[in-house]
Every structure is written in C-alpha cells, then in structure tokens.
Amino acid sequence: MTTFVDRVELHVAAGNGGHGCASVHREKFKPLGGPDGGNGGRGGDVILTVDQSVTTLLEYHHSPHRKATNGKPGEGGNRSGKDGEDLVLPVPDGTVVLDKAGNVLADLVGHGTSYVAAQGGRGGLGNAALASARRKAPGFALLGEPGDLQDIVLELKTVADVALVGYPSAGKSSLISVLSAAKPKIADYPFTTLVPNLGVVTAGSTVYTVADVPGLIPGASQGKGLGLEFLRHVERCSVLVHVLDTATLESDRDPVSDLDIIEEELRQYGGLGDRPRIVVLNKIDVPDGKDLADMVRPDLEARGYRVFEVSAVAHMGLKELSYALAELVARARVARPKEEATRIVIRPKAVDEAGFTVTREDEGLFRVRGEKPERWVRQTDFNNDEAVGYLADRLNRLGVEEQLLKAGARNGDGVAIGPEDNAVVFDWEPSVMAGAEMLGRRGEDHRFEAPRPAAQRRRDRQAERDDSEREYDDFEPF
Numbered sequence: 001m002t003t004f005v006d007r008v009e010l011h012v013a014a015g016n017g018g019h020g021c022a023s024v025h026r027e028k029f030k031p032l033g034g035p036d037g038g039n040g041g042r043g044g045d046v047i048l049t050v051d052q053s054v055t056t057l058l059e060y061h062h063s064p065h066r067k068a069t070n071g072k073p074g075e076g077g078n079r080s081g082k083d084g085e086d087l088v089l090p091v092p093d094g095t096v097v098l099d100k101a102g103n104v105l106a107d108l109v110g111h112g113t114s115y116v117a118a119q120g121g122r123g124g125l126g127n128a129a130l131a132s133a134r135r136k137a138p139g140f141a142l143l144g145e146p147g148d149l150q151d152i153v154l155e156l157k158t159v160a161d162v163a164l165v166g167y168p169s170a171g172k173s174s175l176i177s178v179l180s181a182a183k184p185k186i187a188d189y190p191f192t193t194l195v196p197n198l199g200v201v202t203a204g205s206t207v208y209t210v211a212d213v214p215g216l217i218p219g220a221s222q223g224k225g226l227g228l229e230f231l232r233h234v235e236r237c238s239v240l241v242h243v244l245d246t247a248t249l250e251s252d253r254d255p256v257s258d259l260d261i262i263e264e265e266l267r268q269y270g271g272l273g274d275r276p277r278i279v280v281l282n283k284i285d286v287p288d289g290k291d292l293a294d295m296v297r298p299d300l301e302a303r304g305y306r307v308f309e310v311s312a313v314a315h316m317g318l319k320e321l322s323y324a325l326a327e328l329v330a331r332a333r334v335a336r337p338k339e340e341a342t343r344i345v346i347r348p349k350a351v352d353e354a355g356f357t358v359t360r361e362d363e364g365l366f367r368v369r370g371e372k373p374e375r376w377v378r379q380t381d382f383n384n385d386e387a388v389g390y391l392a393d394r395l396n397r398l399g400v401e402e403q404l405l406k407a408g409a410r411n412g413d414g415v416a417i418g419p420e421d422n423a424v425v426f427d428w429e430p431s432v433m434a435g436a437e438m439l440g441r442r443g444e445d446h447r448f449e450a451p452r453p454a455a456q457r458r459r460d461r462q463a464e465r466d467d468s469e470r471e472y473d474d475f476e477p478f
Contacts, residue, residue, distance in 0.1 A: 005061040006156035006233070012118045014147030015043030015068040015084035020124035022141040023076035035127040035137055036078045041071030043120030043147040044084030048097060048106070048154075050113045051090035055198075057154055060089070068118070071144060074126040084120055094159040094236060100151050109159065109236075117152055121145035124379055130390075140387035142379040155232060160198060160211035161329045163237035165266070167258050168214075170245040171282040173197065174312035176212040179322055203326035210325075211237060231269045238332035239325060240272065242279045242305075246296075247289035255281060255296045276328050278306050280321065285311035358403040365414045366407060367423070368400055377417050377424050404428060 018040025025033030046068050060066075066089060072081035097106040097115055106115035124142035131138055164172040180199025197212040213233055234240065242262060244255035259279065266272045279300050281293040293309050300307050306324065310317035356370025376394050381387045395401065404415065409428055416423040 005056055005058045008057045008060045008154050009064060010060050010117075010152050010154055011065045012046040012087075012089075012148075012150050012152065013065075013067040014046050014118035014120040014149075015070040016146045017041070017043045017121035017123040017144030018071035018073040018081035019144045020126035020129070020141030021074035021076060022127045022139060024137065025077070032137070035131050036076055037126030037128050037141050038074030038076070038078050038080040039126045039129055040074045040123030040144040041081035041083040042123050043071045043144070044068030045086045045116050045120045046118040046148075046150075047086055047088050048091050048095070048108060048115045048117050049088050050093050050095065050108045050111055052093060052111045054090045054092045056092065057095070057156055060154065068120060068147065070147075071120070071123050073144070074123070074141070078126075078128055080126075081123060083123075086120075088114075089117075091154060092156050094157045096155045096157060098153040098155065100153065102153075105152065118148040118150045121147040122375075138386070138390075140381060140384045140390065142387075143381055145375065145378050157236050158198065158211050158233035159209075159236050160233075161208035161237060161332070162201075162210040162239045162241055162325050163234045164210060164212050164241050164243050165234065165262055166243035167245060167248075167253070167262070169248075170243045170258075171312050172212045172243045175243060175280070175282065175310070176210055178312050178315060178318060179210060201322055201325070203322040206326035206330050208326060208329040231265075234266075234269075235271060238275065238336075239328045240266075240275045240277050241325070242277060244279060244281050245283060246281050246292045247283040247286040255292065256299060259300070276332075278308065278321075278324065278328070281307060281309045283311060283313075284309045284316060285314040356398065356400065356403075358400070358407045360407055361416075364412075365416065366404060366409050366428075367420075368404075368415060368417045369419070372398060373400060374418050382424075401430060405430065 020040050021037035023035065023037040025036040027033060046066060066087060068087040069084040071084045074081045091108060093109060093111065095108045096104060097108065097117065098104055105117075108115060122145045124144045126141045127138040130141070164175060166172055176197055176199045180201050199210045199212070201208055201210055211233055213231075242259055244258050245253075246255055248254075281289075281297065283289040284293050290309075297307050297309070308317055308321045308324065310321055312318075356368060356373050359367050359369070361367050373395060376391055380391045409415065409430070411429055413428050414425055415428045416425045418424060
C-alpha cells in the first residue's frame with residue numbers, strides 16, 4: 001500500500017461567480033421605484049498553502065479533483081450574493097507547482113507560503129449597479145464569470161540540510177537511525193528504502209535535518225532503479241554525504257568505483273556541483289571492511305574529500321561525523337542570502353494601449369482577442385436584447401468597431417470574439433453609433449418621465465455627456 005507520494009497531477013476548479021439580479025423596487029403606491037438588483041458573489045479560489053504537519057502528497061494522489069464553491073446570485077432589494085468559500089489545500093514544505101508543460105509556476109518553501117492555483121470568477125453586476133443618468137431602469141444584469149480550470153503538477157522536493165546518497169544497502173538507513181531518532185526500515189537486501197526518510201540531528205548548538213535518499217545505481221539519472229524519482233529530494237540539501245560500503249559482497253564493486261559512479265549520476269542530473277561533499281566509509285566493524293577502508297582512504301583524501309570511518313551498527317565514529325556535518329551546515333546557513341522583503345512591481349499599461357487585437361484569419365472572418373472583450377462576452381446574456389445592446393455599446397467605446405474598419409472588415413463579415421475553441425461568432429453590421437447612442441435612452445421607462453425645469457434638463461444633458469465618456473469597468477468588482 002502506498003504511503004508516500006511526491007508527485008501528483010491535480011485538477012483544480014475555482015468557483016463560478018454568481019449572476020447579477022435584474023429587479024425593480026416595488027411597494028404600495030410606488031410600483032416602479034427604480035432598479036434594485038444586487039450583484040452576484042465572487043467564486044471561491046483554490047489556494048495551495050504550505051503546512052508543516054503535511055509530509056506527503058498522498059491525499060491528492062487518491063483525490064486529484066478539487067473544486068471551490070460558487071458565488072451566490074444577487075437578489076432584489078440591493079442584496080448582493082454571498083461570495084464562494086476559498087478551498088485551501090495544504091501541501092508539504094518544498095512543494096513545486098508546475099504546469100502540464102513542466103514550467104514552474106510556484107516554489108512553496110516556508111510555513112504559510114501560499115499560491116492561488118485557480119482564481120474564482122467575478123460576480124455579475126446587478127441592474128442597480130448598471131443604472132446611470134441615461135439608463136435609469138436597466139432591464140438586464142451581467143452574468144457571473146466562470147472560475148479558472150487548471151491542470152497542475154505538484155512535485156515535492158524534501159527540505160533538508162544533509163542528504164545521504166549511495167548504493168542500495170550501503171547503510172544509509174542504519175546511519176540515519178543512529179544519528180537521529182528516525183526509525184526507517186532496515187534489512188539486508190537492496191532497495192529496502194522506497195521513500196526518503198528525514199531525521200533531526202543535534203550536534204552542540206546546531207540542529208539540522210538529514211535525508212536518507214533511496215539507493216542509487218548506474219543509470220539512475222536516466223530512470224533506472226528508484227534514483228530518478230528521488231534525486232529531486234537532493235536539490236535543496238546544503239551538504240551531500242557519500243555513504244560507501246566497505247563490506248560489500250559484490251566482487252565487481254569497491255568504495256572508489258562506487259563513489260565515481262554516484263558522482264557521475266549526480267553530474268548528469270545537474271545543479272549539484274557546488275554542494276560540499278563528505279565521504280563516509282561505513283561498516284568498519286567488519287574486519288575486511290576496516291582493512292578496505294584503510295586502503296582507499298589515502299586515495300579519497302588525495303581527491304580532496306574529508307573522509308570519516310564509521311560503523312552504524314557498532315556506533316563507531318558517529319560523534320565526529322555529526323559535528324563535521326553541523327559545521328558545514330552552519331557555514332552554508334551563513335552563506336545563504338537573506339530573504340528580502342517581498343516587493344510589489346507595478347507595470348502600468350501605456351496610455352495608448354488598446355488592450356485588444358483584431359486579426360484577419362480567413363476570407364470574411366476576423367478574430368478579436370483581449371481581456372476586456374472576452375470578459376464582456378462571458379458576462380452577456382444573449383437571450384436579452386438589451387444586454388446584447390449594452391455589449392455593443394461597450395465594444396464600440398473600446399474601439400473594436402474602429403479597428404475592424406481599419407482591418408478591412410465589411411458588412412456581413414464574421415467576427416469571432418475569444419479563442420478558437422470557445423468563441424462567440426456573429427455577423428458584423430457597421431454603424432456610426434452603437435446600441436444606446438443609436439436608440440436614444442435604452443433601458444429607460446417613460447413612466448419615470450416628468451416635466452423638468454430648464455436647469456434640471458441642462459444638468460441631465462451634462463450627466464449624459466459625462467456618462468458617455470465613462471469606462472464601465474470602473475464599476476466592476478475586483
């Protein structure tokens with residue numbers, strides 16, 4: 001039965017935004033009291049957060065599909081819908097978030113570090129928020145946006161100070177069991193360790209963690225054995241310890257050749273060349289092992305390695321090794337650059353940036369791409385003619401019609417807004433004025449009209465001019 005998982009594919013879905021409400025206030029003797037439809041609630045986000053109590057991705061291996069709750073729709077009486085609840089997924093310290101192509105999206109290190117894997121959809125505006133001086137009683141509301149759907153990959157890279165590497169059955173598990181309080185499985189056959197083990201070691205005033213990486217064999221960096229699956233757990237370690245078996249029963253192996261093979265695998269994996277190394281000659285309690293250690297030690301020291309002869313079974317040489325590791329760990333911690341305060345970089349858009357593109361794809365088909373046009377299309381109820389007219393007004397104000405004319409679009413050409421797999425296509429009919437400008441005061445109810453003084457009429461005309469210059473996105477919640 002699987003008890004440790006360090007790589008999973010996760011399918012996350014954020015909550016959809018609630019729809020806005022189109023409602024008119026009614027009470028006794030006042031049947032048309034104006035629009036009072038509330039806004040829809042925001043959909044919940046899916047958030048990955050580092051939790052020190054979590055050590056494996058096993059939970060997501062069994063349940064890879066996760067979804068946040070949707071926002072509630074708005075209601076009459078200016079009542080906004082409730083926001084959806086965020087779904088917080090705890091992950092181990094050292095989790096890396098990647099997309100399907102392998103690009104790193106986030107590197108989560110440190111308790112409480114979080115990343116929004118899928119963002120909830122915006123809630124739609126109700127007709128009360130859409131009312132203006134020339135649109136006093138909108139008969140429509142905006143739809144809520146769908147939440148993000150993301151397929152991500154989570155990889156766990158163990159956060160430890162020291163990594164024990166070596167051949168299977170070299171004694172790494174035995175060594176970590178006597179250096180710390182960890183109790184890994186120990187047996188006299190290869191690949192006893194199938195998952196990384198962590199142990200905490202105290203040497204003087206220094207406390208550090210040691211990771212026992214499953215045994216490596218030739219070709220591990222290309223996927224042989226278990227090495228490729230767990231070499232990633234070495235990446236965050238500050239010190240590498242080569243555990244060499246001086247009492248191996250295999251005639252074609254010796255400590256020096258074992259070291260050369262493991263170093264070659266680490267080199268091919270990449271990114272570990274700057275880590276300090278220590279060589280541990282294990283099993284010197286065996287007579288032949290002690291003799292072999294004495295033979296190979298001068299050669300290893302000539303290569304620049306610090307060599308320690310130990311016996312995990314007989315508890316020989318452990319104190320000197322633990323203090324040497326503590327010294328290297330302390331030195332690495334001092335040399336590690338201090339974390340800078342998080343800086344927020346603001347990159348304002350150029351004042352002349354349109355925010356959308358118009359491209360000609362086929363004869364008679366033009367595609368409009370951009371954050372605003374695509375969002376506006378998602379928010380539009382195409383069963384409501386007034387909502388469609390409002391969309392036409394917004395697109396015209398953004399300059400889409402002007403750009404279509406410049407691109408050579410003619411009456412009857414097809415215009416697609418959005419990506420190929422999810423676009424709204426319509427036949428374009430150019431006009432000098434769109435929507436509300438062409439029809440006068442769309443959305444107004446003439447029963448609201450009453451004789452107005454000249455001063456009031458002048459103020460209303462000024463309000464209409466101001467409203468025509470206003471960007472409707474200013475009313476949209478973030």
